[in-house]
Amino acid sequence: MPRWPDELGRRIIPMTTQTLPITLSESHELEPLAETRGYFLNHSKGFSSEFVRQEMERAVRAGFNLIIFPVYVNGYTLYPSQTSAAAGFAPINPLFKKWNPLAEATEIAHDLGVGLWGLLRLYNFHPRHSIVPHRLLKRFPDWRLAIHPDFKDSSLRRRENYVACPVNRDYRRYCGDLLSELVTSYAIDGIVINMTGYGLRRGSLEESPFCFCDACRHEFSDVTRANMLAKSKTTEGMAQIRKWQGEVSTETLEYLRHRIIKSRRTIRMVCRAQPQWRWNTDDAGPALHTEYCINWADLLGRGIVEELVVDHDEKVVPELFSSRLVSDLVELHHEALVLPQIGINSPEEIASVIAAVRKYAVSGFVAQFDRPLTDEDADFIQREYLSAPAQIAESAPLAAAALLLRLVQQRHEQNDLMHDFMRDFVRLVERAYRERTSLEALELICDNLAGLRDAIRRGRLRDYKIGEDTLRDIGLARRLVRLACFDVRS
Ligand SMILES: [Zn+2]
Numbered sequence: 001m002p003r004w005p006d007e008l009g010r011r012i013i014p015m016t017t018q019t020l021p022i023t024l025s026e027s028h029e030l031e032p033l034a035e036t037r038g039y040f041l042n043h044s045k046g047f048s049s050e051f052v053r054q055e056m057e058r059a060v061r062a063g064f065n066l067i068i069f070p071v072y073v074n075g076y077t078l079y080p081s082q083t084s085a086a087a088g089f090a091p092i093n094p095l096f097k098k099w100n101p102l103a104e105a106t107e108i109a110h111d112l113g114v115g116l117w118g119l120l121r122l123y124n125f126h127p128r129h130s131i132v133p134h135r136l137l138k139r140f141p142d143w144r145l146a147i148h149p150d151f152k153d154s155s156l157r158r159r160e161n162y163v164a165c166p167v168n169r170d171y172r173r174y175c176g177d178l179l180s181e182l183v184t185s186y187a188i189d190g191i192v193i194n195m196t197g198y199g200l201r202r203g204s205l206e207e208s209p210f211c212f213c214d215a216c217r218h219e220f221s222d223v224t225r226a227n228m229l230a231k232s233k234t235t236e237g238m239a240q241i242r243k244w245q246g247e248v249s250t251e252t253l254e255y256l257r258h259r260i261i262k263s264r265r266t267i268r269m270v271c272r273a274q275p276q277w278r279w280n281t282d283d284a285g286p287a288l289h290t291e292y293c294i295n296w297a298d299l300l301g302r303g304i305v306e307e308l309v310v311d312h313d314e315k316v317v318p319e320l321f322s323s324r325l326v327s328d329l330v331e332l333h334h335e336a337l338v339l340p341q342i343g344i345n346s347p348e349e350i351a352s353v354i355a356a357v358r359k360y361a362v363s364g365f366v367a368q369f370d371r372p373l374t375d376e377d378a379d380f381i382q383r384e385y386l387s388a389p390a391q392i393a394e395s396a397p398l399a400a401a402a403l404l405l406r407l408v409q410q411r412h413e414q415n416d417l418m419h420d421f422m423r424d425f426v427r428l429v430e431r432a433y434r435e436r437t438s439l440e441a442l443e444l445i446c447d448n449l450a451g452l453r454d455a456i457r458r459g460r461l462r463d464y465k466i467g468e469d470t471l472r473d474i475g476l477a478r479r480l481v482r483l484a485c486f487d488v489r490s
Helices: 008-016 049-062 080-084 101-112 154-162 171-187 214-224 236-265 296-299 320-330 347-357 375-384 397-411 417-436 439-457 469-490
Strands: 034-041 066-073 115-120 190-194 268-273 307-312 337-344 363-370
Touching: 034 337, 049 101, 049 375, 080 171, 101 115, 115 171, 115 268, 115 307, 171 190, 171 236, 190 236, 214 236, 214 417, 236 268, 236 296, 268 347, 296 307, 307 320, 307 469, 320 337, 320 347, 337 347, 337 469, 347 363, 347 375, 397 417, 397 469, 417 439, 439 469
Parallel strands: 034 066, 034 363, 066 115, 115 190, 190 268, 268 307, 307 337, 337 363
Antiparallel strands: none
16 A cells, blocks of 8 residues: 555555455456446337337447336336236236337347336326327326416416326325336336426426325325415415425435335436526526426435436537536536436437546436437447447446546556555455445445545645546546445445
8 A cells, every 4th residue: 555645545544454355457458438328218109129129239239338218108107017907007008018118128138238227207298208198197187286276277287187296195106116016027227217397396386386286285284284275375385385395205206216225225216307407507598497396416415316317408519518517517416426318319419428428427328319220320329439348337336436446547557656546446446346345335435535536636646647537537436436335225
Protein backbone atom coordinates (compact mmCIF):
# COMPACT_ATOMS: atom_id res chain seq x y z
CA MET A 1 0.00 0.00 0.00
CA PRO A 2 1.57 3.31 -1.00
CA ARG A 3 1.58 6.16 1.44
CA TRP A 4 -1.19 8.43 0.45
CA PRO A 5 -0.96 12.03 1.55
CA ASP A 6 -3.16 13.44 4.31
CA GLU A 7 -6.47 12.18 5.53
CA LEU A 8 -7.13 9.81 2.68
CA GLY A 9 -4.24 7.55 3.66
CA ARG A 10 -5.57 7.18 7.16
CA ARG A 11 -9.05 6.42 5.95
CA ILE A 12 -8.13 3.60 3.67
CA ILE A 13 -5.54 1.79 5.77
CA PRO A 14 -7.91 -0.25 7.97
CA MET A 15 -9.43 -1.78 4.89
CA THR A 16 -6.36 -2.62 2.86
CA THR A 17 -3.88 -3.92 5.38
CA GLN A 18 -5.31 -7.42 5.03
CA THR A 19 -3.57 -9.50 2.42
CA LEU A 20 -5.90 -10.49 -0.33
CA PRO A 21 -5.81 -14.05 -1.63
CA ILE A 22 -6.35 -13.19 -5.28
CA THR A 23 -4.16 -12.77 -8.29
CA LEU A 24 -4.86 -9.77 -10.38
CA SER A 25 -4.76 -10.26 -14.10
CA GLU A 26 -1.91 -8.14 -15.46
CA SER A 27 -2.92 -8.69 -19.05
CA HIS A 28 -3.55 -5.68 -21.23
CA GLU A 29 -5.94 -7.26 -23.65
CA LEU A 30 -9.16 -5.44 -24.34
CA GLU A 31 -11.53 -5.78 -21.41
CA PRO A 32 -15.24 -5.15 -21.85
CA LEU A 33 -16.58 -1.74 -20.96
CA ALA A 34 -19.01 -1.35 -18.09
CA GLU A 35 -21.69 0.22 -20.23
CA THR A 36 -25.40 -0.47 -20.35
CA ARG A 37 -26.69 -0.28 -23.90
CA GLY A 38 -30.41 -0.64 -23.70
CA TYR A 39 -32.67 -1.21 -26.65
CA PHE A 40 -36.30 -0.21 -26.15
CA LEU A 41 -38.58 -2.67 -27.89
CA ASN A 42 -41.64 -0.73 -28.92
CA HIS A 43 -44.99 -2.43 -28.60
CA SER A 44 -47.40 0.39 -29.46
CA LYS A 45 -48.43 -1.16 -32.78
CA GLY A 46 -48.31 -4.74 -31.57
CA PHE A 47 -45.83 -7.33 -32.82
CA SER A 48 -45.45 -10.90 -34.00
CA SER A 49 -43.22 -13.63 -32.66
CA GLU A 50 -41.03 -13.35 -35.79
CA PHE A 51 -40.73 -9.61 -35.30
CA VAL A 52 -39.60 -9.95 -31.69
CA ARG A 53 -36.90 -12.44 -32.62
CA GLN A 54 -35.67 -10.43 -35.58
CA GLU A 55 -35.72 -7.16 -33.65
CA MET A 56 -33.83 -8.59 -30.70
CA GLU A 57 -31.26 -10.29 -32.97
CA ARG A 58 -30.62 -7.04 -34.81
CA ALA A 59 -30.31 -5.09 -31.57
CA VAL A 60 -27.69 -7.52 -30.31
CA ARG A 61 -25.92 -7.53 -33.65
CA ALA A 62 -25.74 -3.73 -33.38
CA GLY A 63 -23.99 -4.06 -30.01
CA PHE A 64 -26.84 -3.53 -27.52
CA ASN A 65 -26.65 -5.68 -24.40
CA LEU A 66 -30.03 -5.05 -22.75
CA ILE A 67 -33.56 -5.30 -24.08
CA ILE A 68 -36.30 -3.25 -22.45
CA PHE A 69 -39.36 -5.37 -23.08
CA PRO A 70 -42.99 -4.34 -22.43
CA VAL A 71 -44.73 -6.67 -19.97
CA TYR A 72 -47.73 -4.60 -18.87
CA VAL A 73 -49.25 -2.04 -21.20
CA ASN A 74 -52.69 -0.40 -21.09
CA GLY A 75 -53.85 -2.73 -18.36
CA TYR A 76 -52.91 -5.92 -20.22
CA THR A 77 -50.04 -8.25 -19.50
CA LEU A 78 -47.85 -9.64 -22.28
CA TYR A 79 -47.75 -13.02 -20.57
CA PRO A 80 -50.60 -15.21 -19.27
CA SER A 81 -51.23 -13.76 -15.83
CA GLN A 82 -52.85 -15.63 -12.96
CA THR A 83 -53.34 -12.34 -11.16
CA SER A 84 -55.52 -10.84 -13.88
CA ALA A 85 -57.33 -14.14 -14.47
CA ALA A 86 -58.09 -14.44 -10.75
CA ALA A 87 -59.46 -10.88 -10.78
CA GLY A 88 -61.84 -11.91 -13.57
CA PHE A 89 -59.98 -9.94 -16.21
CA ALA A 90 -58.36 -10.92 -19.54
CA PRO A 91 -55.27 -12.99 -18.58
CA ILE A 92 -53.24 -11.62 -21.51
CA ASN A 93 -53.35 -8.82 -24.07
CA PRO A 94 -55.90 -9.92 -26.74
CA LEU A 95 -53.23 -9.58 -29.45
CA PHE A 96 -51.41 -12.57 -27.98
CA LYS A 97 -53.88 -15.38 -27.59
CA LYS A 98 -51.65 -17.92 -29.34
CA TRP A 99 -48.21 -17.19 -27.91
CA ASN A 100 -46.49 -15.83 -24.84
CA PRO A 101 -44.34 -12.83 -25.83
CA LEU A 102 -42.49 -12.60 -22.51
CA ALA A 103 -41.60 -16.31 -22.48
CA GLU A 104 -40.23 -16.02 -26.01
CA ALA A 105 -38.35 -12.81 -25.29
CA THR A 106 -36.66 -14.25 -22.19
CA GLU A 107 -35.67 -17.33 -24.16
CA ILE A 108 -34.25 -15.26 -27.03
CA ALA A 109 -32.40 -12.98 -24.59
CA HIS A 110 -30.90 -16.04 -22.95
CA ASP A 111 -29.85 -17.50 -26.34
CA LEU A 112 -28.27 -14.21 -27.37
CA GLY A 113 -26.59 -13.67 -24.00
CA VAL A 114 -28.17 -10.29 -23.27
CA GLY A 115 -30.17 -8.90 -20.36
CA LEU A 116 -33.90 -8.26 -20.31
CA TRP A 117 -35.79 -5.73 -18.21
CA GLY A 118 -39.58 -5.84 -18.12
CA LEU A 119 -41.36 -2.52 -18.53
CA LEU A 120 -44.69 -1.86 -16.83
CA ARG A 121 -46.89 1.15 -17.47
CA LEU A 122 -48.83 0.77 -14.26
CA TYR A 123 -50.80 4.01 -14.21
CA ASN A 124 -51.04 5.54 -17.65
CA PHE A 125 -53.13 3.71 -20.26
CA HIS A 126 -53.05 6.44 -22.91
CA PRO A 127 -54.17 5.06 -26.29
CA ARG A 128 -50.82 5.98 -27.90
CA HIS A 129 -49.14 3.12 -26.05
CA SER A 130 -51.15 0.32 -27.64
CA ILE A 131 -53.42 -0.34 -30.56
CA VAL A 132 -55.59 -2.41 -28.23
CA PRO A 133 -58.05 -0.17 -26.37
CA HIS A 134 -57.73 -0.63 -22.64
CA ARG A 135 -60.55 -2.27 -20.68
CA LEU A 136 -59.17 -2.56 -17.18
CA LEU A 137 -60.58 0.74 -15.88
CA LYS A 138 -63.94 -0.07 -17.44
CA ARG A 139 -63.94 -3.39 -15.64
CA PHE A 140 -62.81 -1.75 -12.37
CA PRO A 141 -64.12 1.84 -12.43
CA ASP A 142 -63.00 2.41 -8.82
CA TRP A 143 -59.39 2.18 -9.96
CA ARG A 144 -59.68 5.31 -12.08
CA LEU A 145 -58.36 8.71 -11.28
CA ALA A 146 -61.34 10.94 -10.33
CA ILE A 147 -61.57 14.67 -10.94
CA HIS A 148 -62.53 17.19 -8.26
CA PRO A 149 -66.34 17.65 -8.29
CA ASP A 150 -66.01 21.39 -9.12
CA PHE A 151 -64.12 20.52 -12.32
CA LYS A 152 -66.49 18.04 -13.94
CA ASP A 153 -66.59 20.23 -17.09
CA SER A 154 -62.82 20.62 -17.38
CA SER A 155 -61.15 19.21 -20.49
CA LEU A 156 -58.68 17.54 -18.12
CA ARG A 157 -61.48 15.19 -17.16
CA ARG A 158 -60.55 12.92 -20.07
CA ARG A 159 -57.67 11.66 -17.91
CA GLU A 160 -60.27 9.78 -15.90
CA ASN A 161 -60.61 7.49 -18.90
CA TYR A 162 -57.04 6.28 -19.05
CA VAL A 163 -55.20 7.02 -15.79
CA ALA A 164 -55.32 4.70 -12.77
CA CYS A 165 -55.24 6.02 -9.19
CA PRO A 166 -52.09 4.93 -7.34
CA VAL A 167 -53.78 5.37 -3.96
CA ASN A 168 -56.50 2.76 -4.43
CA ARG A 169 -55.42 -0.17 -2.24
CA ASP A 170 -57.03 -2.82 -4.43
CA TYR A 171 -55.17 -1.63 -7.49
CA ARG A 172 -51.97 -1.26 -5.50
CA ARG A 173 -52.25 -4.87 -4.37
CA TYR A 174 -53.09 -5.95 -7.92
CA CYS A 175 -49.88 -4.27 -9.17
CA GLY A 176 -47.92 -5.92 -6.35
CA ASP A 177 -49.33 -9.33 -7.28
CA LEU A 178 -48.45 -8.78 -10.95
CA LEU A 179 -44.88 -7.84 -10.07
CA SER A 180 -44.50 -10.75 -7.74
CA GLU A 181 -45.72 -13.35 -10.25
CA LEU A 182 -43.61 -11.77 -12.97
CA VAL A 183 -40.39 -11.88 -10.98
CA THR A 184 -41.11 -15.40 -9.73
CA SER A 185 -42.03 -16.92 -13.10
CA TYR A 186 -39.69 -15.27 -15.60
CA ALA A 187 -35.93 -15.00 -15.78
CA ILE A 188 -35.87 -11.24 -16.21
CA ASP A 189 -33.03 -9.14 -14.82
CA GLY A 190 -34.90 -6.00 -13.91
CA ILE A 191 -38.23 -4.23 -13.59
CA VAL A 192 -38.81 -0.80 -15.06
CA ILE A 193 -41.86 0.94 -13.66
CA ASN A 194 -42.83 3.59 -16.13
CA MET A 195 -44.07 6.66 -14.27
CA THR A 196 -44.53 9.00 -17.21
CA GLY A 197 -48.09 10.31 -17.25
CA TYR A 198 -48.53 9.63 -13.52
CA GLY A 199 -51.83 10.96 -12.20
CA LEU A 200 -50.86 12.93 -9.07
CA ARG A 201 -49.38 16.33 -9.86
CA ARG A 202 -48.45 19.44 -7.96
CA GLY A 203 -49.82 22.92 -8.59
CA SER A 204 -53.20 24.50 -8.10
CA LEU A 205 -56.51 22.70 -8.37
CA GLU A 206 -57.02 24.35 -11.79
CA GLU A 207 -53.74 22.91 -13.02
CA SER A 208 -54.37 19.43 -11.66
CA PRO A 209 -57.84 18.74 -10.24
CA PHE A 210 -56.84 15.15 -9.25
CA CYS A 211 -57.33 12.79 -7.54
CA PHE A 212 -60.54 12.93 -5.53
CA CYS A 213 -61.70 9.35 -5.87
CA ASP A 214 -63.30 7.58 -2.91
CA ALA A 215 -60.06 5.81 -2.05
CA CYS A 216 -58.12 9.09 -1.94
CA ARG A 217 -60.78 10.80 0.15
CA HIS A 218 -60.86 7.94 2.66
CA GLU A 219 -57.09 7.60 2.91
CA PHE A 220 -56.67 11.35 3.30
CA SER A 221 -59.17 11.56 6.11
CA ASP A 222 -57.65 8.48 7.80
CA VAL A 223 -54.21 10.04 7.79
CA THR A 224 -55.04 13.71 8.44
CA ARG A 225 -58.43 13.49 10.17
CA ALA A 226 -59.63 16.15 7.73
CA ASN A 227 -62.08 16.24 4.86
CA MET A 228 -60.24 16.35 1.54
CA LEU A 229 -62.91 18.33 -0.31
CA ALA A 230 -63.12 20.92 2.46
CA LYS A 231 -59.32 21.18 2.50
CA SER A 232 -59.23 21.73 -1.25
CA LYS A 233 -61.02 25.09 -0.85
CA THR A 234 -57.97 26.91 0.52
CA THR A 235 -54.40 27.36 -0.69
CA GLU A 236 -53.00 25.99 2.58
CA GLY A 237 -55.35 23.05 2.36
CA MET A 238 -54.21 22.32 -1.19
CA ALA A 239 -50.59 22.47 -0.04
CA GLN A 240 -51.44 19.86 2.58
CA ILE A 241 -53.15 17.69 -0.06
CA ARG A 242 -50.13 17.90 -2.38
CA LYS A 243 -47.80 17.04 0.46
CA TRP A 244 -49.89 14.00 1.34
CA GLN A 245 -50.01 12.96 -2.34
CA GLY A 246 -46.22 13.03 -2.37
CA GLU A 247 -46.06 10.86 0.74
CA VAL A 248 -48.58 8.38 -0.57
CA SER A 249 -46.63 8.13 -3.87
CA THR A 250 -43.47 7.27 -1.95
CA GLU A 251 -45.39 4.71 0.08
CA THR A 252 -46.77 3.10 -3.06
CA LEU A 253 -43.34 2.72 -4.65
CA GLU A 254 -41.97 1.42 -1.38
CA TYR A 255 -44.71 -1.21 -1.32
CA LEU A 256 -44.03 -2.22 -4.94
CA ARG A 257 -40.31 -2.48 -4.25
CA HIS A 258 -41.05 -4.64 -1.25
CA ARG A 259 -43.14 -7.01 -3.37
CA ILE A 260 -40.41 -7.24 -6.02
CA ILE A 261 -37.50 -7.75 -3.62
CA LYS A 262 -39.45 -10.24 -1.55
CA SER A 263 -39.85 -12.36 -4.68
CA ARG A 264 -36.22 -12.04 -5.78
CA ARG A 265 -33.67 -10.20 -3.72
CA THR A 266 -31.15 -9.08 -6.30
CA ILE A 267 -33.43 -8.03 -9.13
CA ARG A 268 -33.07 -4.41 -10.24
CA MET A 269 -35.94 -2.06 -9.57
CA VAL A 270 -35.77 0.95 -11.80
CA CYS A 271 -38.28 3.70 -12.54
CA ARG A 272 -38.63 5.64 -15.74
CA ALA A 273 -39.48 9.32 -15.38
CA GLN A 274 -39.80 12.54 -17.26
CA PRO A 275 -37.23 15.14 -16.18
CA GLN A 276 -39.59 17.37 -14.22
CA TRP A 277 -36.59 19.03 -12.53
CA ARG A 278 -35.74 20.48 -15.95
CA TRP A 279 -39.24 21.64 -16.86
CA ASN A 280 -38.97 25.11 -15.47
CA THR A 281 -35.36 25.83 -16.28
CA ASP A 282 -34.13 28.36 -18.86
CA ASP A 283 -34.03 26.20 -21.98
CA ALA A 284 -37.31 24.41 -21.33
CA GLY A 285 -39.57 27.28 -22.39
CA PRO A 286 -42.86 27.95 -20.64
CA ALA A 287 -43.88 25.17 -18.27
CA LEU A 288 -46.48 23.01 -19.97
CA HIS A 289 -47.13 20.66 -17.10
CA THR A 290 -46.96 20.86 -13.38
CA GLU A 291 -44.55 18.43 -11.76
CA TYR A 292 -45.59 15.03 -10.49
CA CYS A 293 -46.01 14.53 -6.76
CA ILE A 294 -42.87 12.41 -6.69
CA ASN A 295 -39.56 13.38 -5.16
CA TRP A 296 -37.07 11.35 -7.18
CA ALA A 297 -33.99 12.61 -5.38
CA ASP A 298 -35.48 11.43 -2.09
CA LEU A 299 -36.57 8.05 -3.48
CA LEU A 300 -33.12 7.46 -4.97
CA GLY A 301 -31.40 8.64 -1.82
CA ARG A 302 -33.40 6.21 0.31
CA GLY A 303 -32.84 3.36 -2.13
CA ILE A 304 -36.58 2.84 -2.71
CA VAL A 305 -35.78 3.27 -6.39
CA GLU A 306 -32.36 1.92 -7.40
CA GLU A 307 -31.90 3.84 -10.61
CA LEU A 308 -33.82 6.31 -12.72
CA VAL A 309 -34.26 5.95 -16.46
CA VAL A 310 -34.67 9.55 -17.56
CA ASP A 311 -36.67 10.34 -20.64
CA HIS A 312 -34.83 12.53 -23.15
CA ASP A 313 -37.66 12.54 -25.61
CA GLU A 314 -36.55 15.77 -27.21
CA LYS A 315 -34.60 15.64 -30.43
CA VAL A 316 -30.96 14.78 -29.90
CA VAL A 317 -28.90 17.96 -30.05
CA PRO A 318 -25.38 17.00 -29.02
CA GLU A 319 -24.52 20.06 -26.86
CA LEU A 320 -27.95 20.11 -25.28
CA PHE A 321 -27.86 16.40 -24.48
CA SER A 322 -24.61 16.83 -22.56
CA SER A 323 -25.90 19.77 -20.57
CA ARG A 324 -29.09 17.89 -19.77
CA LEU A 325 -27.10 14.94 -18.48
CA VAL A 326 -25.20 17.30 -16.21
CA SER A 327 -28.41 18.82 -14.94
CA ASP A 328 -29.89 15.36 -14.24
CA LEU A 329 -26.80 14.33 -12.29
CA VAL A 330 -26.93 17.53 -10.28
CA GLU A 331 -30.65 17.49 -9.56
CA LEU A 332 -31.00 13.83 -8.69
CA HIS A 333 -29.29 12.19 -5.76
CA HIS A 334 -25.50 12.62 -5.98
CA GLU A 335 -24.81 8.91 -5.41
CA ALA A 336 -27.60 7.46 -7.53
CA LEU A 337 -27.46 5.80 -10.91
CA VAL A 338 -29.04 7.54 -13.87
CA LEU A 339 -29.70 6.01 -17.28
CA PRO A 340 -30.83 8.37 -20.05
CA GLN A 341 -33.37 7.10 -22.56
CA ILE A 342 -33.10 8.82 -25.92
CA GLY A 343 -35.31 8.85 -28.98
CA ILE A 344 -33.17 8.02 -32.04
CA ASN A 345 -34.29 8.94 -35.54
CA SER A 346 -31.23 7.84 -37.47
CA PRO A 347 -28.32 5.59 -36.49
CA GLU A 348 -25.78 8.46 -36.84
CA GLU A 349 -27.32 10.14 -33.82
CA ILE A 350 -25.78 7.48 -31.59
CA ALA A 351 -22.39 9.14 -32.06
CA SER A 352 -23.18 12.11 -29.84
CA VAL A 353 -25.09 9.96 -27.35
CA ILE A 354 -22.07 7.69 -26.86
CA ALA A 355 -19.71 10.64 -26.59
CA ALA A 356 -21.82 12.21 -23.85
CA VAL A 357 -22.52 9.09 -21.76
CA ARG A 358 -18.81 8.24 -21.70
CA LYS A 359 -18.04 11.71 -20.40
CA TYR A 360 -20.45 11.78 -17.47
CA ALA A 361 -21.07 9.36 -14.62
CA VAL A 362 -24.11 7.63 -16.10
CA SER A 363 -24.20 3.87 -16.54
CA GLY A 364 -25.04 3.94 -20.26
CA PHE A 365 -28.14 4.72 -22.27
CA VAL A 366 -31.40 3.30 -23.61
CA ALA A 367 -32.12 3.92 -27.28
CA GLN A 368 -35.66 4.18 -28.54
CA PHE A 369 -35.57 4.04 -32.33
CA ASP A 370 -38.44 5.61 -34.20
CA ARG A 371 -38.46 2.67 -36.65
CA PRO A 372 -37.29 -0.95 -36.39
CA LEU A 373 -33.61 -1.55 -37.21
CA THR A 374 -32.60 -3.02 -40.56
CA ASP A 375 -29.63 -5.37 -40.96
CA GLU A 376 -27.72 -2.46 -42.50
CA ASP A 377 -28.48 -0.22 -39.51
CA ALA A 378 -27.33 -2.93 -37.13
CA ASP A 379 -24.04 -3.45 -38.95
CA PHE A 380 -23.44 0.28 -39.25
CA ILE A 381 -24.06 0.92 -35.54
CA GLN A 382 -21.85 -2.00 -34.51
CA ARG A 383 -19.02 -0.96 -36.78
CA GLU A 384 -19.10 2.77 -36.08
CA TYR A 385 -20.09 3.08 -32.44
CA LEU A 386 -20.54 -0.12 -30.47
CA SER A 387 -17.71 -2.36 -31.60
CA ALA A 388 -16.09 -2.53 -28.15
CA PRO A 389 -17.68 -5.31 -26.06
CA ALA A 390 -19.69 -4.07 -23.09
CA GLN A 391 -21.32 -5.49 -19.96
CA ILE A 392 -24.55 -4.27 -18.40
CA ALA A 393 -23.34 -2.17 -15.50
CA GLU A 394 -26.32 -2.88 -13.23
CA SER A 395 -26.39 -6.69 -13.57
CA ALA A 396 -23.19 -7.24 -11.63
CA PRO A 397 -22.44 -3.79 -10.21
CA LEU A 398 -19.26 -4.81 -8.38
CA ALA A 399 -17.81 -6.50 -11.46
CA ALA A 400 -18.63 -3.37 -13.43
CA ALA A 401 -17.03 -1.15 -10.79
CA ALA A 402 -13.90 -3.34 -10.91
CA LEU A 403 -13.75 -2.92 -14.70
CA LEU A 404 -13.94 0.85 -14.38
CA LEU A 405 -11.28 0.99 -11.69
CA ARG A 406 -8.99 -1.28 -13.65
CA LEU A 407 -9.32 1.10 -16.57
CA VAL A 408 -8.23 3.93 -14.30
CA GLN A 409 -5.33 1.84 -13.07
CA GLN A 410 -4.15 1.15 -16.63
CA ARG A 411 -4.53 4.78 -17.58
CA HIS A 412 -2.22 5.82 -14.75
CA GLU A 413 0.36 3.07 -14.78
CA GLN A 414 3.11 5.68 -15.21
CA ASN A 415 2.31 7.12 -11.81
CA ASP A 416 3.33 4.74 -9.02
CA LEU A 417 1.11 6.20 -6.37
CA MET A 418 -2.04 6.20 -8.46
CA HIS A 419 -1.29 2.83 -10.02
CA ASP A 420 -0.72 1.06 -6.69
CA PHE A 421 -3.67 2.74 -5.14
CA MET A 422 -6.00 1.66 -7.92
CA ARG A 423 -4.62 -1.87 -7.81
CA ASP A 424 -5.67 -2.11 -4.18
CA PHE A 425 -9.09 -0.76 -4.99
CA VAL A 426 -9.56 -3.22 -7.82
CA ARG A 427 -8.59 -6.09 -5.51
CA LEU A 428 -11.02 -5.00 -2.86
CA VAL A 429 -13.89 -4.62 -5.25
CA GLU A 430 -13.13 -7.90 -7.01
CA ARG A 431 -13.00 -9.69 -3.72
CA ALA A 432 -16.28 -8.11 -2.68
CA TYR A 433 -17.73 -9.37 -5.95
CA ARG A 434 -16.55 -12.96 -5.51
CA GLU A 435 -17.29 -13.34 -1.84
CA ARG A 436 -20.38 -12.35 0.02
CA THR A 437 -19.39 -9.06 1.51
CA SER A 438 -20.85 -7.23 4.43
CA LEU A 439 -22.68 -3.98 3.97
CA GLU A 440 -20.04 -2.25 6.11
CA ALA A 441 -17.23 -3.35 3.78
CA LEU A 442 -19.11 -2.08 0.73
CA GLU A 443 -19.91 1.21 2.40
CA LEU A 444 -16.26 1.60 3.30
CA ILE A 445 -15.32 1.14 -0.36
CA CYS A 446 -17.90 3.81 -1.27
CA ASP A 447 -16.44 6.21 1.28
CA ASN A 448 -12.93 5.62 0.08
CA LEU A 449 -13.86 6.14 -3.55
CA ALA A 450 -15.45 9.45 -2.53
CA GLY A 451 -12.31 10.31 -0.57
CA LEU A 452 -10.13 9.50 -3.56
CA ARG A 453 -12.24 11.64 -5.85
CA ASP A 454 -12.16 14.57 -3.43
CA ALA A 455 -8.41 14.23 -2.97
CA ILE A 456 -7.93 14.36 -6.74
CA ARG A 457 -10.24 17.37 -7.03
CA ARG A 458 -8.31 19.19 -4.34
CA GLY A 459 -5.06 18.64 -6.21
CA ARG A 460 -3.46 16.23 -3.74
CA LEU A 461 -1.44 14.65 -6.52
CA ARG A 462 0.46 17.90 -6.98
CA ASP A 463 2.15 17.93 -10.39
CA TYR A 464 0.51 14.81 -11.70
CA LYS A 465 -2.47 15.66 -13.89
CA ILE A 466 -5.60 13.58 -13.60
CA GLY A 467 -8.26 14.15 -16.22
CA GLU A 468 -12.03 14.34 -16.09
CA ASP A 469 -12.27 10.82 -17.56
CA THR A 470 -10.73 9.39 -14.41
CA LEU A 471 -13.02 11.39 -12.15
CA ARG A 472 -15.95 10.15 -14.21
CA ASP A 473 -14.91 6.50 -13.94
CA ILE A 474 -14.31 6.75 -10.20
CA GLY A 475 -17.67 8.52 -9.76
CA LEU A 476 -19.53 5.86 -11.72
CA ALA A 477 -17.71 3.04 -9.91
CA ARG A 478 -18.83 4.56 -6.63
CA ARG A 479 -22.46 4.74 -7.76
CA LEU A 480 -22.23 1.07 -8.77
CA VAL A 481 -20.76 -0.03 -5.45
CA ARG A 482 -23.63 1.80 -3.77
CA LEU A 483 -26.07 -0.18 -5.94
CA ALA A 484 -24.38 -3.36 -4.71
CA CYS A 485 -25.11 -2.16 -1.17
CA PHE A 486 -28.85 -2.44 -1.89
CA ASP A 487 -28.46 -6.12 -2.77
CA VAL A 488 -26.78 -6.84 0.54
CA ARG A 489 -29.10 -4.63 2.54
CA SER A 490 -32.48 -5.73 1.21
ZN1 LIG B 1 -57.56 8.48 -6.15
